[in-house]
Amino acid sequence: MSDLRISSVLRGAKINIRVNGKAFTAYEGETVHAALLAAGHRVLRKAPKTHQPRGIFCGMGICYDCLVTINGAANQRACMTRVEDRMEIEVNET
Amino acid sequence: MNKPSQTDVVVIGAGIIGSSIAYHLSRYKLRVTLLERGDIASGSSGACDGLVFLQSKKPGIHLQLAMESRKRFDGLARQLPVPIEYKETGGMVVIEIEDELAAMQQFVKEQQEIGLDVSLINRDQARKLEPHLSEHVLGATHSPLDGQVNPISLTLGFALGAKSLGARLFTGAAVHDIDTTAGKVSAVETDAGRFEADIVINAAGVHAPEIGALVGLDIPIKPRRGQIIVTGSCSPMLRLRHCMISAKYIAAKFNPEIAKVIGEGVSIEQTENGNFLLGSTREFVGFDKRTTPDGLHRIAAKTAGIIPALKQVNVIRAFAGLRPHTPDGLPILGPVDDVSGFFMAAGHEGDGIALSPITGELIAQMIATGKSDIAIDAFRLSRFTVESEKVEVSHV
Amino acid sequence: MKPSDHVIIVGSGLAGLAAADILSRYGLHLLVIDDNAHIGGQLLRKLPHAAAADKRFEPDRLKRQGARMAARIKKSNVQVLNGAQVLGIYPEHILLVEDSLGHVSEYRAAALILATGARERQLPFKGWTLPGVMSTGAAQVLMKSSGILPGRKTLIGGCGPLMLVLAAEILANRGEVLAVLDQSSAGMKLKAVTAGPAIWPKLLEGATYLARMAAARVSMKQGVRIVEARGRNQLEEVVAASVDVDGRIVRGTERIYPTDTLAVGYGFSPNIELPQQAGCDINYSEAKGGWFVDVGDAMQTTVGDIYAAGETTGIAGAGKSFIEGRLAAWDILKKRSVVDRQTYESNARPLMRQRSRQVQYGRFLNHLCRLQPGCYADIPDETVICRCEEITMGTIRSQLKNNFTTMNGIKKATRGGMGNCQGRICGPVLFDILSAHSQRPPEAIGCTSARAPVKTVTLGALAKMTVSTSQDDGNKCSN
Numbered sequence: 001m002s003d004l005r006i007s008s009v010l011r012g013a014k015i016n017i018r019v020n021g022k023a024f025t026a027y028e029g030e031t032v033h034a035a036l037l038a039a040g041h042r043v044l045r046k047a048p049k050t051h052q053p054r055g056i057f058c059g060m061g062i063c064y065d066c067l068v069t070i071n072g073a074a075n076q077r078a079c080m081t082r083v084e085d086r087m088e089i090e091v092n093e094t
Numbered sequence: 095m096n097k098p099s100q101t102d103v104v105v106i107g108a109g110i111i112g113s114s115i116a117y118h119l120s121r122y123k124l125r126v127t128l129l130e131r132g133d134i135a136s137g138s139s140g141a142c143d144g145l146v147f148l149q150s151k152k153p154g155i156h157l158q159l160a161m162e163s164r165k166r167f168d169g170l171a172r173q174l175p176v177p178i179e180y181k182e183t184g185g186m187v188v189i190e191i192e193d194e195l196a197a198m199q200q201f202v203k204e205q206q207e208i209g210l211d212v213s214l215i216n217r218d219q220a221r222k223l224e225p226h227l228s229e230h231v232l233g234a235t236h237s238p239l240d241g242q243v244n245p246i247s248l249t250l251g252f253a254l255g256a257k258s259l260g261a262r263l264f265t266g267a268a269v270h271d272i273d274t275t276a277g278k279v280s281a282v283e284t285d286a287g288r289f290e291a292d293i294v295i296n297a298a299g300v301h302a303p304e305i306g307a308l309v310g311l312d313i314p315i316k317p318r319r320g321q322i323i324v325t326g327s328c329s330p331m332l333r334l335r336h337c338m339i340s341a342k343y344i345a346a347k348f349n350p351e352i353a354k355v356i357g358e359g360v361s362i363e364q365t366e367n368g369n370f371l372l373g374s375t376r377e378f379v380g381f382d383k384r385t386t387p388d389g390l391h392r393i394a395a396k397t398a399g400i401i402p403a404l405k406q407v408n409v410i411r412a413f414a415g416l417r418p419h420t421p422d423g424l425p426i427l428g429p430v431d432d433v434s435g436f437f438m439a440a441g442h443e444g445d446g447i448a449l450s451p452i453t454g455e456l457i458a459q460m461i462a463t464g465k466s467d468i469a470i471d472a473f474r475l476s477r478f479t480v481e482s483e484k485v486e487v488s489h490v
Numbered sequence: 491m492k493p494s495d496h497v498i499i500v501g502s503g504l505a506g507l508a509a510a511d512i513l514s515r516y517g518l519h520l521l522v523i524d525d526n527a528h529i530g531g532q533l534l535r536k537l538p539h540a541a542a543a544d545k546r547f548e549p550d551r552l553k554r555q556g557a558r559m560a561a562r563i564k565k566s567n568v569q570v571l572n573g574a575q576v577l578g579i580y581p582e583h584i585l586l587v588e589d590s591l592g593h594v595s596e597y598r599a600a601a602l603i604l605a606t607g608a609r610e611r612q613l614p615f616k617g618w619t620l621p622g623v624m625s626t627g628a629a630q631v632l633m634k635s636s637g638i639l640p641g642r643k644t645l646i647g648g649c650g651p652l653m654l655v656l657a658a659e660i661l662a663n664r665g666e667v668l669a670v671l672d673q674s675s676a677g678m679k680l681k682a683v684t685a686g687p688a689i690w691p692k693l694l695e696g697a698t699y700l701a702r703m704a705a706a707r708v709s710m711k712q713g714v715r716i717v718e719a720r721g722r723n724q725l726e727e728v729v730a731a732s733v734d735v736d737g738r739i740v741r742g743t744e745r746i747y748p749t750d751t752l753a754v755g756y757g758f759s760p761n762i763e764l765p766q767q768a769g770c771d772i773n774y775s776e777a778k779g780g781w782f783v784d785v786g787d788a789m790q791t792t793v794g795d796i797y798a799a800g801e802t803t804g805i806a807g808a809g810k811s812f813i814e815g816r817l818a819a820w821d822i823l824k825k826r827s828v829v830d831r832q833t834y835e836s837n838a839r840p841l842m843r844q845r846s847r848q849v850q851y852g853r854f855l856n857h858l859c860r861l862q863p864g865c866y867a868d869i870p871d872e873t874v875i876c877r878c879e880e881i882t883m884g885t886i887r888s889q890l891k892n893n894f895t896t897m898n899g900i901k902k903a904t905r906g907g908m909g910n911c912q913g914r915i916c917g918p919v920l921f922d923i924l925s926a927h928s929q930r931p932p933e934a935i936g937c938t939s940a941r942a943p944v945k946t947v948t949l950g951a952l953a954k955m956t957v958s959t960s961q962d963d964g965n966k967c968s969n
């Protein structure tokens with residue numbers, strides 16, 4: 001399994017997050033969408049009408065495709081939120 | 095496009111009223127030309143919520159019209175070429191303070207006397223019907239007949255329906271002039287050409303006075319701004335069953351003085367798509383369609399006060415629509431005294447969507463057959479020029 | 491209500507920083523508001539790398555200058571609000587701002603500089619909503635802000651100079667680039683010679699990138715368009731084909747590229763929503779990337795004491811942004827009599843000359859990314875155009891037949907542009923589709939109105955905010 005994290009980057013403190021209940025490593029300073037991508041979660045939600053899968057698209061907070069639930073709050077833009085220790089993230093992959 | 099065109103009726107304004115009239119006229123096989131200076135529903139009909147509320151109507155001819163109008167929606171949903179999203183969700187008028195409770199008790203009695211299916215329910219009953227209601231709510235009045243529709247779809251449905259029945263529709267066709275010969279209308283001059291017609295219907299909403307001025311009429315319609323907040327889609331996490339308004343809404347609508355003291359009321363509607371339309375303000379600010387921080391704040395605070403779960407919901411947009419307000423709160427319908435062939439159909443202030451089916455039907459009936467099933471003499475323009483004692487709703 | 495002698499700068503990219511840099515030197519009270527966690531905008535994002543691996547001497551002089559400006563501002567007493575969004579601007583220069591904690595409050599400014607930048611344009615293709623398909627900018631931000639590669643092997647498509655920049659960045663980070671598929675033809679690029687001297691450093695930069703591609707044996711194709719993205723639940727392969735001079739797909743030239751990551755972008759479009767909402771006039775020009783904020787020579791918009799600077803006045807790259815930020819700052823200093831006329835002239839005049847060269851370069855840039863009208867005919871009916879509301883090309887085509895040929899008209903008839911992003915992604919696409927279909931001038935097609943809040947905000951935040959302009963002297967339901 002290849003790690004998408006760029007090895008030469010100096011990262012912040014290592015922290016733990018959970019995605020759909022499963023534990024993953026992340027680093028302070030990363031955005032949620034980057035941490036999810038590194039954890040192998042590319043499908044973030046299903047479009048409401050057609051149920052087509054959606055994930056990262058614009059990466060800068062304007063497309064509202066990367067919506068996930070963070071610490072119980074729904075519809076958060078993953079690309080505009082930084083990870084925090086013990087963050088609980090829910091993505092809708094089914 | 096610049097040669098004179100033959101048509102039986104010219105309808106000015108492709109908002110909900112004009113489009114409904116054009117549709118109903120076309121069903122009578124009359125040749126209709128619908129003129130719109132912008133796009134279909136680019137005025138107030140495209141900047142409003144879709145409440146089809148009977149409970150907020152004044153008992154009397156107003157409520158009577160509304161009750162008749164409501165019955166038409168199911169049929170329209172089948173006939174019109176655009177899905178109009180009409181739903182009889184049932185409606186609630188939410189009561190928050192004791193003063194409102196007393197007023198609503200009285201109001202409900204008057205409505206029941208006129209035959210409206212409405213009842214007063216207490217807090218527990220209200221929260222059983224609608225679990226998301228705040229616990230501070232004292233109670234509500236409920237009617238199973240209230241509902242909602244998609245106003246833009248309905249306007250499009252009427253307009254495209256008219257087109258499919260042979261009506262001609264011109265957008266980007268502002269009206270510059272209306273020709274009269276010996277006190278009778280003869281033609282309408284527009285950006286899209288000249289249209290000769292014996293009958294012209296002024297369905298221009300808040301711009302009806304400008305059209306009326308072209309034939310020397312003084313039409314007492316003033317724009318009254320209503321700001322609306324639009325949220326992102328909330329289904330299925332948060333789904334309300336009913337559409338609702340606060341009891342203050344009814345008071346504010348009929349007496350702006352009360353509104354100034356206790357604040358305007360609000361309306362809460364969840365569309366089929368799941369978005370909430372949260373309204374509203376009632377402001378006389380001319381044709382200013384901007385939203386204001388204060389307006390957004392007040393709507394947000396009051397609607398979140400009624401449905402606390404809304405606090406977490408994302409607001410994606412806000413807009414303001416201009417309601418066509420008349421001095422007595424009733425629309426201006428029917429022929430005018432001084433100009434033969436000129437008809438009014440405007441001034442529905444906040445009730446345009448709900449009354450559009452019946453307005454279109456009655457106006458079309460009157461023009462096609464000479465009379466209407468429900469008498470609409472009480473709505474004539476001439477009521478404003480009659481020197482008599484009227485209870486005028488004071489306004490700023 | 492915050493004090494009214496502040497100059498408020500919205501956006502801390504190159505234009506915003508350049509303005510702040512100058513204004514702060516003259517002691518003006520400044521507030522810089524940016525919705526990102528750090529100042530610097532898209533261009534100056536950067537993460538620290540281990541020294542040994544850091545061969546990151548920034549060849550771009552502007553980026554180096556930008557980094558120095560950012561450092562100076564951080565040390566100065568310029569107030570910076572990060573993670574904050576401006577929801578709307580009201581008379582007289584009152585801003586409604588949501589801070590990073592979700593609190594909404596009002597700020598009053600004496601003068602405003604709106605430097606809200608740009609966003610990428612897209613050309614929809616079947617399957618572009620699949621996870622794994624992202625914008626070129628998204629791929630860049632992942633690396634620059636979070637140090638994560640967009641994928642193991644990235645296919646890059648679209649048009650414009652950002653593609654090569656991304657490719658080089660991926661390679662420098664030890665990622666793989668499957669291929670770079672440029673929709674524009676070699677011929678269009680040769681027109682570079684007519685773009686004036688401003689482009690020569692860019693040509694040199696481009697040549698460096700090409701050399702890196704060659705060294706890494708990355709396949710580069712011209713005149714190739716993305717046709718489809720396929721995969722069951724996420725991207726698995728991409729179909730691309732050659733295009734003719736009209737941008738139409740040449741059937742029979744389709745090729746499949748197996749990959750799970752596709753980065754696409756088709757140039758840029760100015761972010762005009764906030765200036766538009768504030769009442770500033772906007773105009774349309776293909777040479778500027780679409781709808782842009784109308785400004786005078788000194789960056790004044792049509793609303794008094796509101797300036798616009800950078801990509802928001804027209805796409806032309808970092809050079810123009812740097813110049814315009816400074817021009818706006820100088821005009822503010824002159825208007826407030828902080829500098830005399832002579833000082834103003836000696837600083838502003840050369841900048842204005844430089845600006846016209848950059849605008850000329852911008853013309854070339856936007857021409858390079860120009861999507862021919864014929865492009866849209868090839869988009870299949872089932873392709874989603876409005877991603878938020880899932881509105882397809884087929885729905886749009888049928889309403890075009892019903893004569894809904896203005897932006898407001900098509901929006902009402904299809905719900906396109908009514909979703910969460912309020913038309914930021916699909917707006918330029920819809921406009922181009924309408925243009926191609928009706929052949930009417932831009933003013934006839936129109937631009938959808940921008941209303942506050944221009945960014946999403948929770949209802950609760952609006953319910954809690956303190957409003958100084960309150961008219962409600964009775965019931966205060968907020969708490």
